[in-house]
Amino acid sequence: MPIFIEFVALSLLLIVFGSNTPVYARFVVEKNSISVLAPESIRSQHDGSIGNFGVPEYGGTLMGSIVYPENGSTGCASFENNNPFKSRSYRSNILLLDRGECYFALKVWHGQEAGAAAVLVADNIDEPLITMDSPEENIDSDGYIEKIRIPSALVSRSFGESLKKASKKGDEVVIKLDWTESMPHPDERVEYEFWTNSNDECGARCDKQMDFVKNFKGHAQILERGGYTLFTPHYITWYCPDAFVLSKQCKSQCINHGRYCAPDPEQNFGEGYDGKDVVFENLRQLCVHRVANESNRSWVWWDFVADFHIRCSMKEKRYSKECAEDVMKSLDLPIEKIKKCMGDPEADMENEVLKTEQDLQVGRGSRGDVTILPTLVINNVQYRGKMERTAVLKAICAGFKETTEPAVCLSGDIETNxxxxxxxxxxxxxxxxxxxxxxxxxxxxxxxxxxxxxxxxxxxxxxxxxxGPGRCALNHGGCWSDSKNGKTFSACPESELKGCRCPLGFRGDGHTCEDVDECKEGLACQCSGCSCTNTWGGYDCKCHGGLLYMKDQDTCIAKNTSKFAWFISIFVLAAVAGIGVAGYIFYKYRLRSYMDSEIMAIMSQYMPIDNQQNEKEKLR
Structure with missing residues (x-):
């Protein structure tokens, strides 16, 4: 999502520093060609200002019939019926709307929802074309801006009137939108720049900017590795007016004595990070690209920025030099070379890297000043449209001469390793x-x-x-484990879902464990007459004088080994066993006799007829 910095970040700095001097930027409108093919009476060619949202068809064309609605011509409300502008023939419908009453992006969103393949907005005053931009993030409560996937353009008032007039007469107005020359392609290599910022405290817009970096880096690295593109990242910086260089605000927002500044991330000088933290990290990321480029690994910048955002986020209070250096180590980047490239932020002198950035921010030739952040500049033309992976790839691929584009431009299958x-x-x-x-x-x-x-x-x-369960079976859950003398111990407790804990007899943090000398530390064999020998993972305790050691009581008792004592013990055990057997037999037969008598009594109650018959037989 673009951020207008001309009147937001830049003006914030100027207000902070007390400057009343207005700042104006040179904005260049990027255009596509619009040709009227029918009716014959109005055949002509015109320019359309490419909308800064949606997906412009860079490198392609779109032919369709103009539809001008009888009601709701401003497009500020949803159109009734189901997809009223959806094409019913082979030719697409291009919706023409009037400017005014609501945001450009909302008009295009309503047109897309109504089935239009593209939207043209006719200006309501005679003026040079401007770029249709999206509103602030807080205006877009429904999130419709990111959902726009069709192209759009602003056309002049006079051109719009001619299209409306022909449409009202009942003529089919056929036009062709042509983006083939919107992106120049001077040679077989595309050069593009990405203007960004390391600050991640600007809300949803910063999140979307970093989402683009993470999603597009696969494409970017393939293009860079193959030598198809020359990519350069850039970061916008400002300067502090000389009269305020020594002020508290300037010192907290700038480095190199006010030469390079950034607005306070939280817009609160009393808490959080300062603007100079952002400038310094911007400088580091520039040097990461420079140093990586020297070793023919320029694509590593994408990995560094994506990883830094995840590991060193401002929101997580990890935005620091130490965290950045950890990321550099993981990517095998030379930290000392990068530090040398960055120079001294306290020095009262120009920084060669940041000075270059300030110069490049100003447009040269056909390219305007960079006034939207983040943005892409492709072959010296500012990209228009949403910062989305496939849309940006299409725009970059449009910068190649026909038949020279790499395979990544012709296939959606991206393979990386x-x-x-x-x-x-x-x-x-x-x-x-x-x-x-x-x-x-x-x-x-x-x-x-x-x-x-x-x-x-x-x-x-x-x-x-x-x-989780089963973790100890896999490399002991990452915990300490060792084997000696046929014994194996592990610090992975099977009964717990995570964590490491040294087993009994060892001491440590679970990742390293050392044997505890229970004997030396007085943790075992404290009884009188005991001798202790330490073993790996345990100990052995013996008693002097032939006594028997009882571990649970940590004591020694006498052993009774006389023959008489053995005879008495065996006799007692035999007697107990005999009594048990006799009791079982007595219980078994007594119980059986009792059960038989009970069964007979019960049966006699339920068989009176048989008994009576027996008595009669006796009387006969």
Missing amino acids: ECLERNGGCWQDLQSNISSCKDTFRGRVCECPVANGVQYHGDGYTSCEAV
């Missing part, structure tokens, strides 16, 4: 050959895996820990 190189900078357990590096069409991601039915949890970059 970043995990083979230094495991993608992700966590890895070499012993069990388990890795958190996952290869996707967007590039590699570091996510703790599920291996052999066991889930791992962690940040995916520096640590992953096995959790």
